[in-house]
Amino acid sequence: MQTANLLPLVLVIAVVAYALAYTRSRSVAEPLGGIRNLKALPFYYAARAALWCAIPALILLGAWAAFEGKVIQNMVVSSLPAEVAPQSPGEASLIVSQISNVAEGKLDPTRVPEAVLGAADLLQNLRAESSNFKTTLVILIAVLGSAFAWTRVQPHINARENVERTLRWLFFACAAVAILTTVGIVLSVIFETVRFFGKVPITEFLFGTSWSPQTALRADQVGSDGAFGMIPLFTGTLLISAIALLVAVPVGLMSAIYLSEYASKRGRAIIKPLLEMLAGVPTVVYGFFAALTVAPFIAGVADMIGLNASVQSALAAGLVMGVMIIPFVSSLSDDVINAVPQNLRDGSLALGATQAETMKNVIFPAALPGIMGGIMLAASRAIGETMIVVMAAGLAANLTANPLDSVTTVTVQIVTLLTGDQEFDSAKTLAAFALGMMLFIVTLILNIIALHVVRKYREQYD
Amino acid sequence: MNTMNPTVTSETGAGVVEDKVAPVKEERPAEAELEEGVTVGTPYSDDPKFKLRNVEVFYGESRAIKNISLDIARNEVIAFIGPSGCGKSTFLRCLNRMNDSIDICKVKGSLQLDDNDIYDPSRDVVELRARVGMVFQKPNPFPKSIYDNVAYGPRIHGLANRKSDLDDIVENSLRKAGLWNEVKDRLDATATGMSGGQQQRLCIARTIAVSPEVVLMDEPCSALDPIATAKVEELIAELSESYTIVIVTHSMQQAARVSHRTAYFHLGHLVEVNETNKVFTSPEHNMTESYITGRFG
Amino acid sequence: MIEQGSQAEIVRQSLKKRYRKERRFRMYGRVAIAVALASLLLLFVDIIGKGYTGFIKTTITLDVTLDGEAMYLDDPTDKDQMSMADFQAPIIASLQGYFPQATERSDVRQLSRLVGSYAGNQIKDLLVDNPGLLGSTQTLEFLVHDTVSVYVKHAGDEAYSVRLSDQQKGWVDELVEKGVIDTGFNDVLFSRGDSREPTNAGILGAIMGSLLTMIVTLVIAFPVGVSAAVYLEEFAPQNRLTDFIEVNINNLAAVPSIIFGLLGLAMFIGLFGMPRSVPVVGGLVLALMTLPTIIISSRAAIKSVPPSIREAAMGMGASKMQVVLHHVVPLAMPGMMTGSIIGMAQALGETAPLLLIGMVAFIVEVPDGFFSSATVLPVQIYLWASSAEQGFIELASAGIMVLLAFMISMNALAIWLRKRLERRW
Secondary structure, X not given: OOHHHHHHHHHHHHHHHHHHHHHHHHHHHHHHOOHHHOOOOHHHHHHHHHHHHHHHHHHHHHXXXXXXXXXXXXXXXXXXXXXXXXXXXXXXXXXXXXXXHHHOOOOOHXXXXXXXXXXXXXXXXXXXXXXXXXXXXXXXXXXXXXXXXXXXXXXXXXXXXXXXXXXXXXXXXXXXXXXXXXXXXXXXXXXXXXXXXXXXXXXXXXXXOOEEOOOOOOOOXXXXXXXXXXXXXXXXXXXXXXXXXXXXXXHHHHHHHHHXXXXXXXXXXXXXXXXXXXXXXXXXXXXXXXXXXXXXXXXXXXXXXXXXXXXXOHHHHHHHHHHHHHHHHHHHHHHHHHHOOHHHHHXXXXXXXXXXXXXXXXXXXXXXXXXXXXXXXXXXXXXXXXXXXXXXXXOOOOOXXXXXXXXXXXXXXXXXXXXXXXXXXXXXXXXXXXXXXXXXXHXXXXXXXXXXXXXXXXXXXX | OOOOOOOOOOHHXXXXXHOOOHHHHHHOXXXXXXXXXXXXXXXXXXXXXXXXXXXXXXXXXXXXXXXXXXXXXOOOEEEEEOOOOOOHHXXXXXXXXXXXXXXXXXXXXXXXXXXXXXXXXXXXXXXXXXXXXXXOOOOOOOOOEHHHHHHHHHHHHOOOOOHHHHXXXXXXXXXXXXXXXXXXXXXXXXXXXXXXXXXXXXXHHHHHOOOOOEEEEEOOOOXXXXXXXXXXXXXXXXXXXXXXXXXXXXXXXXXXHHOOEEEEEEOOEXXXXXXXXXXXXXXXXXXXXXXXXXXXX | OOOOOHHHXXXXXXXXXXXXXXHHHHHHHHHHHHHHHHHHHHHHXXXXXXXXXXXXXXXXXXXXXXXXXXXXXXXXXXXXXXXXXXXXXXXHHHHHHHOOOXXXXXXXXXXXXXXXXXXXXXXXXXXXXOHHHOOOEEEEXXXXXXXXXXXXXXXXXXXXXXXXXXXXXXXXXXXXXXXXXXXXXXXXXXXXXXXXXXXXXXXXXXXXXHHHHHHHHHHHXXXXXXXXXXXXXXXOOOOHHHHHXXXXXXXXXXXXXHHHHHHHHHHHHHHOOOOOOOHHHHHHHHHHHHHHHHHHHHHHHHHOOOHHHHXXXXXXXXXXXXXXXXXXXXXXXXXXXXXXXXXXXXXXXXXXXXXXXXXXXXXXXXXXXXXXXXXXXHHHHHHHHOOOOHHHHHHHHHHHHHHHHHHHHHHHHHHHHHHHHOOOO
8 A cells, every 4th residue: 555545544543543542431431430530531541542553653654665665676686687787886776767667667678688577577576565564564553552552541540641741752853853854964965975085085176176077978088087176166156145245235234224213114114025025036036037137138238348248147146146135134134233222322312423323333333243143144045045046157167256257156066966867976976965065064154153143142132 | 218308318319219109109199180381389590591381292192291381590400300101201302302213202382492492493403412412211331442432422523633632522521420530541441341330420421522511311320229329429419510400310319419409290290390408398289299208109 | 622512513514514424324225225126126027027928828720621631541540540640731731721822842841830739639639539520620729839929929029030931920920910820818827737849838737746745845844843843942941952952943944955955865865765856755855944944933923922821721730731732832823824834935936955856857747646756836937947948938937927926825824814813912
């Protein structure tokens, strides 16, 4: 049975277990003189039965779904006769997909070797067996769990405590998902990165100034090695992020100042949500706008004044990205400016300062740490932004500071290396994970510092 | 604190803000006893710095100040007293238009400083505030150095042409505020690291660095301990030689100690204005008497 | 020290300059807001300008004689014959009825390029369903070729006619005048999946993909997020572990989305062997990505429930868990739902992580389950926007409008919920 069908089945069994335990708890209570004499309400006996039924079954089901594919695949591959057994991981993935395509009837069986046909049969058998086994086991565990809980419907057992303790653990497990996610991210990138550094020296990756990851298909091809120096990607990312911040910081900051100090209540109520709409627009829309409207426009203007601009200029991507992060800067600045106590404003105004003088000389310096934190968060967002640069910046890894040139970024390269045809275990694929690791580390550091600065700032005025 | 005697200079003066006697609260007189626009005592002066006539302040629909007329004499210290919410702070903030920043606040009537209307639309609020400085309830030094705090006003107004002039202004102001000896070695230290009393005196120094003619003080000691309060009160007495000072206070002892005249506000009315001595020994209005003897407030 | 009185004179002299600075400062603020709002306006105008034509389809209505001889077909039930037959022939014959002089080989080729390449299939499908129609004359509506569609929709604009020959333009103009070629609401857009031909492509597949993905995301992220928030606000002891969880949540909220794509690729697909390109994996990845948003807003909602409610319930002898489940969570639910809807809207617009887990493939069929290959709306927009053909660019803008409409309605729903269910304590 499919996991998708088994899931509702387990839930149905749980509901039955709930109903049975509920009835039993009432009938147990009856001779004692009503449910008052039970240690817990019937609801808790019933809920406990449902939990006993569902939780172990669901854990089993999840584990099975997670590892089934991999285990079966390994069994099939190891069953292949020596002459077709794959020599490299790349070959292995090719054969596996061939086998599964035959098994699913997507590939004509007459056009593959005998051994693959046999393997496809084996794959189908194993899948069927695994499915049957899984179904039996899950139902068995669900029923056993319910039955056990049913026998434990006894007046002297406090089911409420059991249920509450279980729920508490469930809640904790949910909160721990945050840790698991972080651990998952770190593990995802770290293994592949280590393997990458086995192929390409770490010093070349960090300090090399040339990036062309096209490894050759044949060994005798020219330039078969590929170059993996991340400096051009790094500078490209910085160039685009810097342009974005040059747009977003002044515009965002001045908007926040105007909104908090000058705008009327009504103006604020209208303008603020409009500004926030800029943050809600999906990045693919900005990418579309950058690639199809802004970039050609910039190229046209540059052409008119006699400059040579690439069709995929860093400037176009940077400008549009800047527009995207305006609301981040403005709403964070708005928060910190409003956190500056009113009595500082009054103090300055009472000395005869104008509003602009008060803002520039008193409020802005007081809010500066918080604003810096906000800008760092915006920078981290700009560095990690993907779609705008994928669509509007180029693939050419130029080491340049000219905003009219085409540059590429870390995120663009990750997407390019991991979409399209992948060769497992090639330096090219692994490089994407190494870039991902760099990106994760840089944004993590920025975020930690920024969050720390903002928190310290808040505490100062609380 | 039930038996209020104006001559008592209790050190707990700063602490009486919340000092109320609950059971006698019902004796609070009804507003009906107050007649609008009628103030007993001596509200007018021969040599007024401020000439305030028929002043009314509205917060949206509600009337916070009801037809008050009062003169504030040159170089006098006048104290505004009264129960919470009586409008004394609101009235004070009219004198340098600090209410401007509140959208719903409207001021009516005639308010004149040296015979010029304060609320004249052509009147410049920056210049007004340079002449009428203000010290707030809670010390609010800017998060800058001590020097920069005092130098801030002269700088924005362009009162010093040279660095040495500015140094002089800062030193003089700090001396007048009685703070110079305490801080002369750490002028570059940040002002927020000072004690509360020092901060408040710094705020006073900051205010007088602009050489105002009037200093408004809105409960300047309510956030200070008794020793710091005593120092600030001493300072007020010294400043009264060269400045007109209007002080709002919750502490009747403080009013008695520092002021020449005392004005009693109640529910937006100015009930009585008299020589401070008279207000605390033989008040003319029975409500003033009830208040100073602690029957409500 | 400056004398009292003389200082007022200095201040008065400085005023003009200071007020000029004040006005300039205020103007900077106005300019900043104007720049931001103008960008927003430009973005919308640009997309609507580029994409409204995506909602228009161009059709050609022809009287087609299903002549067996011309199609090399005498028995529509014979599969072999059907796969060899020339279904384009009757259409060309019908067009030649309008332009009798077009008989040259090159003319015929140009004529055949007026209608979309799926027009022949339309006739084939008709004959498969009704073999008896062979030999009859039917009035049929076909989609025109992409180049013709673009030309008709942008009539008069030279930039959009470069891919048609002058002869073709003449024909099209004549057919438009006769009402044979006409435009209408593009129902194809909402009833089909992707296609190699712009006129035949729709966003239904992408919408279904997005829907399936969002269901997975919601089913995982909402309960887990709310439970985590309840744990952290109500049960978590003050210890290192709790602090560590909080730090993790705050950082995850700011991790670039593409990193979650790497997680999905390495963990779900690489380690667990889950299939590529399917809504389940996409939903899982987006759920992990949205989780911090939901946890943070749910915690804020729980915090806003006043302690007096908890104390009242505790005072009646309720257990901590009962207090939380009976009182705190129901009262915080509107806030939690608002936060979750906003988080879901973000997830709906997310593209980058889905590219890495293979939801970027060219998929014609509308997905019908959580394990069938699918793409989502933003990825479909990305695919179309990367294409060179004008027809696809129009579709991409139309897709953007649909996506924005979904997101705006979700946000409006969140605002409405907040207004409607908000409780003031």
